[in-house]
Amino acid sequence: MRARFLPHPLLSLTLFLVWLLLVNSISLNSIVFAAILGLVVPMITQPYWPDMPRLSKPMAIPAYVLIVLYDIVMANIQVAMIVLFKPKSRLQPAWVCVPLDLRTPEAITVLAGTITLTPGTVSCDLAEDGHAVLVHCLHAPDPAAVRDDIKSRYERRLKEIFE
Amino acid sequence: MPFWAEITVTLFLVIAGLFGLVGSYGLVRLPDPMTRLHAPTKATTLGVGGALIASMVFFYATEGRVSTHELLITVFLFLTSPITALFIAKVHLHQRETPDDLPTPAEGTGWAGFAAEGPARGVRDFPPDPAGDTATPEISR
Amino acid sequence: MIGYALTFAIGCFSLGLILNLWRLVRGPNPSDRILALDTMAINAIALLILMGIWLGSAIFFEVSMLFALVGFVSTVSYCRFILRGDIIE
Numbered sequence: 522m523r524a525r526f527l528p529h530p531l532l533s534l535t536l537f538l539v540w541l542l543l544v545n546s547i548s549l550n551s552i553v554f555a556a557i558l559g560l561v562v563p564m565i566t567q568p569y570w571p572d573m574p575r576l577s578k579p580m581a582i583p584a585y586v587l588i589v590l591y592d593i594v595m596a597n598i599q600v601a602m603i604v605l606f607k608p609k610s611r612l613q614p615a616w617v618c619v620p621l622d623l624r625t626p627e628a629i630t631v632l633a634g635t636i637t638l639t640p641g642t643v644s645c646d647l648a649e650d651g652h653a654v655l656v657h658c659l660h661a662p663d664p665a666a667v668r669d670d671i672k673s674r675y676e677r678r679l680k681e682i683f684e
Numbered sequence: 685m686p687f688w689a690e691i692t693v694t695l696f697l698v699i700a701g702l703f704g705l706v707g708s709y710g711l712v713r714l715p716d717p718m719t720r721l722h723a724p725t726k727a728t729t730l731g732v733g734g735a736l737i738a739s740m741v742f743f744y745a746t747e748g749r750v751s752t753h754e755l756l757i758t759v760f761l762f763l764t765s766p767i768t769a770l771f772i773a774k775v776h777l778h779q780r781e782t783p784d785d786l787p788t789p790a791e792g793t794g795w796a797g798f799a800a801e802g803p804a805r806g807v808r809d810f811p812p813d814p815a816g817d818t819a820t821p822e823i824s825r
Numbered sequence: 826m827i828g829y830a831l832t833f834a835i836g837c838f839s840l841g842l843i844l845n846l847w848r849l850v851r852g853p854n855p856s857d858r859i860l861a862l863d864t865m866a867i868n869a870i871a872l873l874i875l876m877g878i879w880l881g882s883a884i885f886f887e888v889s890m891l892f893a894l895v896g897f898v899s900t901v902s903y904c905r906f907i908l909r910g911d912i913i914e
Contacts, residue, residue, distance in 0.1 A: 539756065545751060594730070600722060605709075612714075618788070620789070634767075643769050646796055648789035690826055700871065701836070731871055732867055739875075756890070761870075
């Protein structure tokens with residue numbers, strides 16, 4: 522029953538909230554319409570989403586978001602300093618290969634997005650078997666430290682959330 | 685408008701302007717295509733984020749209503765900027781790099797962008813240019 | 826005081842647009858040009874938001890939302906075109 526009428530509860534909740542944010546008012550009409558959207562869209566699109574991502578510890582998500590936001594602000598200051606003051610000749614860009622312990626596609630997507638949003642690192646490609654991410658660093662005198670930092674700071678937490 | 689709101693809005697506007705400018709300046713200053721990718725995708729995201737927070741506080745202080753559109757735009761930009769960065773990086777890898785320049789992920793595997801088969805395959809129409817960013821190759825069809 | 830800060834921010838983002846334009850015209854690789862276009866779209870969103878504060882009107886949020894959507898889709902389709910030679914297969 523639940524699988525038929527509410528196949529993706531998280532998607533329904535997201536649609537509900539996004540619609541309320543979009544119309545920018547909490548009146549009865551908008552709540553009813555948001556509820557209709559949240560029910561109908563997942564039912565129609567269910568064939569495209571055969572399996573549902575599982576969250577084993579959803580309570581850890583706010584802490585993760587706060588850490589990432591803090592890192593983004595720090596990242597921006599660091600990158601701004603590098604852009605403004607570091608001479609081009611002393612810039613040391615590097616490719617780093619980060620082996621992954623995560624296996625679910627959703628977790629890898631979130632990790633890649635986090636890497637791109639934070640200090641001087643951009644995730645560029647995934648290994649053929651999906652067991653490693655290619656990361657480019659703007660300024661990395663010590664590429665191994667960047668890899669360990671990503672693994673201990675983000676991947677460990679994502680593993681707790683998703684697996 | 686209360687004094688605290690004025691201070692906050694001013695602060696966020698100045699931060700937004702500075703980071704937006706640094707992002708665009710980095711796009712001009714940094715030496716090679718991959719490093720250029722770093723400046724805008726980050727600094728401009730915080731630049732727009734600062735402007736959105738300033739606008740949120742401003743409309744709350746002047747009209748007394750909490751506007752949520754800004755939050756939606758911020759979330760949208762934070763979701764899409766990694767995707768655009770990934771796509772631009774893939775374009776660069778596809779046109780400029782060979783697998784030999786990159787670290788190998790593990791024994792017997794390569795990066796998905798260079799794999800002959802598979803969903804992430806790129807079509808290599810011309811050999812990569814070892815000289816770096818000196819010339820623009822024509823895309824032959 | 827907000828007026829001065831607003832002028833400063835608008836000036837910064839406008840200067841940023843000019844720098845992006847320089848990279849767009851000059852940029853040796855297609856990837857640089859796409860990046861410059863994407864950054865231009867983001868700077869334009871910031872300018873629209875600042876314009877909204879300047880005029881005290883909320884109508885600009887819809888405009889900047891649409892601009893964000895169109896900018897994202899156009900960047901991705903440029904990249905798709907270079908990667909696959911086609912946008913929708």
